[in-house]
Amino acid sequence: MIKIGLLGCGNIGRIIAARAENVQVVAVFDANPGRAEELAALCHARPYTDFDAFMKEDFSIVVEAASIDAVRRYGEAILRSGRDIIVLSVGAFADDEFRERLVEAAREVGKKIRIPSGAIIGLDNLKIGQISPPKKLLLRTTKPPASLGMTAETRTEVFKGLARDCIKLYPKNINVAVALGLAAGRETHVELWVDPAVERIIHEISVEGDFGEISIQVKNVPSPDNPATSYMAALSVLTLLKNLENPLVVGT
Numbered sequence: 001m002i003k004i005g006l007l008g009c010g011n012i013g014r015i016i017a018a019r020a021e022n023v024q025v026v027a028v029f030d031a032n033p034g035r036a037e038e039l040a041a042l043c044h045a046r047p048y049t050d051f052d053a054f055m056k057e058d059f060s061i062v063v064e065a066a067s068i069d070a071v072r073r074y075g076e077a078i079l080r081s082g083r084d085i086i087v088l089s090v091g092a093f094a095d096d097e098f099r100e101r102l103v104e105a106a107r108e109v110g111k112k113i114r115i116p117s118g119a120i121i122g123l124d125n126l127k128i129g130q131i132s133p134p135k136k137l138l139l140r141t142t143k144p145p146a147s148l149g150m151t152a153e154t155r156t157e158v159f160k161g162l163a164r165d166c167i168k169l170y171p172k173n174i175n176v177a178v179a180l181g182l183a184a185g186r187e188t189h190v191e192l193w194v195d196p197a198v199e200r201i202i203h204e205i206s207v208e209g210d211f212g213e214i215s216i217q218v219k220n221v222p223s224p225d226n227p228a229t230s231y232m233a234a235l236s237v238l239t240l241l242k243n244l245e246n247p248l249v250v251g252t
């Protein structure tokens with residue numbers, strides 16, 4: 001059974017720890033000791049608040065469900081220790097220099113950085129953009145104001161521009177925009193809206209290229225414990241873990 005170390009014991013970490021199949025969570029790490037202990041008890045793992053001690057445990061993959069800061073701080077050390085890493089805080093890769101450094105580290109040690117589809121659908125075949133670059137790649141995201149820690153009386157556009165700039169302003173909220181760009185091989189244009197009339201997080205993806213046009217709409221249930229996070233993101237990681245050793249690989 002594949003052994004994993006969980007980096008981040010918040011909302012997504014808790015769902016992963018409670019529901020992971022075919023894998024064993026052996027160690028959990030969080031800056032917050034209470035969260036690490038609570039999750040460790042839930043999945044019979046050992047809790048850590050010290051990264052170096054966490055890394056002495058026996059696991060082959062780290063699942064990062066913490067923050068952009070955590071990816072920047074620990075990503076390279078995880079890879080260089082000979083582990084793969086699954087990254088949810090994809091926004092860290094909006095920084096080209098950091099991303100290239102991490103990819104180079106992974107290449108040098110023969111390890112992988114895996115980015116799950118997270119809170120959206122369609123990353124698999126959007127990769128055709130790496131061969132036939134899309135002319136347009138737009139993500140229009142609409143969230144309940146509370147998920148951005150805001151109040152608003154009417155539908156309001158809070159950001160319009162490039163994903164790399166949006167993630168600087170909303171580092172916890174627009175990871176999917178960066179994931180789309182990495183898949184398609186070009187920067188994503190983002191419109192971020194808040195709307196007091198919506199209860200779900202709505203991602204509308206529009207792509208145009210030589211291959212035709214793509215329109216995807218995803219309406220995500222916000223997680224009860226963290227309205228900024230979609231439940232689908234946790235399910236996406238669980239699915240990636242479930243399929244790690246499956247010889248039948250579906251999707252591009």
Ligand SMILES: NC(=O)c1ccc[n+]([C@@H]2O[C@H](COP(=O)([O-])OP(=O)(O)OC[C@H]3O[C@@H](n4cnc5c(N)ncnc54)[C@H](O)[C@@H]3O)[C@@H](O)[C@H]2O)c1
Pocket residue numbers: 007008009010011012013029030031032035064065066067068069070073087088089090117118119120171172173175176179226228229230233
């Ligand atoms: N890719 C996607 O589609 C997608 C979707 C949802 C969430 N996310 C991202 O996944 C991450 C986790 O989401 P969540 O809802 O579980 O968040 P959360 O805030 O509920 O939990 C994060 C946990 O990580 C810990 N943490 C953060 N930075 C740390 C660090 N540097 N060192 C140690 N511990 C640290 C925090 O103490 C917290 O317990 C966030 O970055 C979020 O933006 C990505």
